[in-house]
Amino acid sequence: MNIQENHDLKSLNSFGLPARARYFCTLDDLGHTVRLRDWQAQHPELPLLFLGGGSNLLFVGDFPGLVVQVRLESLEILEGDSNYNYIRAGAGNNWHRFVRWTIDQGFAGLENLSLIPGTVGAAPMQNIGAYGVELKDCLQSVRAVDWRNGEVRDFSREDCRFGYRDSSFKSVEPDRWLILSVTFALPREPRWKTDYADLRELLEGKALNARVISEAVIALRRSKLPDPAQIGNAGSFFKNPMVSAEQWQTLKAANPAMPGWPQPDGGVKTSAGWLIDQCGWKGRREGDAGTYSKHALVLVNHGNATGAEVWRFAQGIIASVQERFGIRLEPEPRVIGG
Ligand SMILES: Cc1cc2nc3c(=O)[nH]c(=O)nc-3n(C[C@H](O)[C@H](O)[C@H](O)COP(=O)(O)OP(=O)(O)OC[C@H]3O[C@@H](n4cnc5c(N)ncnc54)[C@H](O)[C@@H]3O)c2cc1C
Structure with a gap:
C-alpha cells in the first residue's frame, strides 16, 4: 500500500477538472483496509474520499485529505436458485465491462444500464438508473466496511x-461505508423493459435478448x-425535480408543454433538462464551462475550465430555473x- 502526496486527480475525474489530493492511494487488496484505517486513525484531521471512476464528482478545488481509489476487482458466480442467478462483483470492477460480462455469461437484467461510466461499487451510491431500470431492480445485497470500526456488514x-x-x-451516512462488493440477483426469466419511446423504436421488429x-x-x-474521453462531463448534472400535485397544476396551467410523470406518492416528477432549455441555457458557454449542445442537462468542460467555473455556471442555471x-x-x- 503506497500513499502518495500531492496526487494529480485530473485524469481521475470524468469532467477532467484540475484538482490535487493531499494524499492518495489505491485499494486493490481487501487486506489493506486494516492498514489504511490505521493510517487514517493517525491522521484524524484529514477528510477521506472513496473514489471509483470519478464520473459523478465535481472537484471545485483540491482535496485536503486522503483519496482512496477502490480497485477491488473480484467476480464470482454464486449458487443460483430456480428464479435467479447470483453474481458477486468487487467494487472496483468497471461497470460497463461488468454488464457486458454478465451478458456474455448468458445472464440478463442489467442490459438497460449499459455504458454508464464508473464502477460497480459506486453504483449503489445513487442507485444508478437508465431507460426504465434502476440498480435496485437487480440488486441482492451490498457488502461494506464500516470505516468507524472496521466491521463488515x-x-x-x-x-x-x-x-x-x-x-x-x-444521503444518510455519507463516507461511513466503504463498499467492497455488490451481489446481483439476475432473473432466469427476464422481463424486457423497452417502454422508452427511443428504445422501442430502435428495437422494433427485432427478436429481444x-x-x-x-x-x-x-x-x-x-x-x-458526450463521451468524457472527448469532452469532460459527469452525465446529467441535475436530478429531475419532484413537485407537489398542487404546484404541478399551477405549473402545467402556465406551461402546457411541461413534461411530467406522476409518482406513487402523489407528486409529479418533471424534466430538469426541459426547464433548463426553457431558460435558454442549452448549448450556452461561459469560458470553457457550458451545457452540451444536444442536451441541456449535461454540463461540460470544453477543455480548460476549473471546477469553480463549472460550479459557478451551475449556480447560474439553478438561479434561472x-x-x-x-x-x-x-x-x-x-x-x-463547493
Ligand atoms: C457520460 C456519463 C453518463 C452518465 N449516465 C448515467 C446514467 O445514465 N445513470 C446514472 O445513474 N448515472 C449516470 N452517470 C453518473 C455516473 O456514471 C454514476 O453515478 C456512476 O455510478 C459513478 O461511478 P464512479 O465509480 O465514477 O463513482 P465516483 O464518481 O468515483 O464516486 C461517486 C460517489 O460514490 C462514492 N464511492 C465510489 N466508490 C465507492 C465505494 N467503493 N465505496 C463507497 N463509496 C464509493 C464516492 O465517494 C462518491 O461519493 C453518468 C456519468 C457520465 C460521465
Missing part, C-alpha cells in the same frame, strides 16, 4: 433505502451523450469543496 436491498438517484450510503437491448442502449447513449419556475434544481454529482 451485508446490506439487504431494503437496508440500502434506495430512492431516485439516492441511497442511505449517499439482453445483447440486442444492450447494443440499442449503447447506440442511443452514444447519439445523445428558480426565478422562472420556482423550482430549485439539485445537483446529481457530488460537489467536493
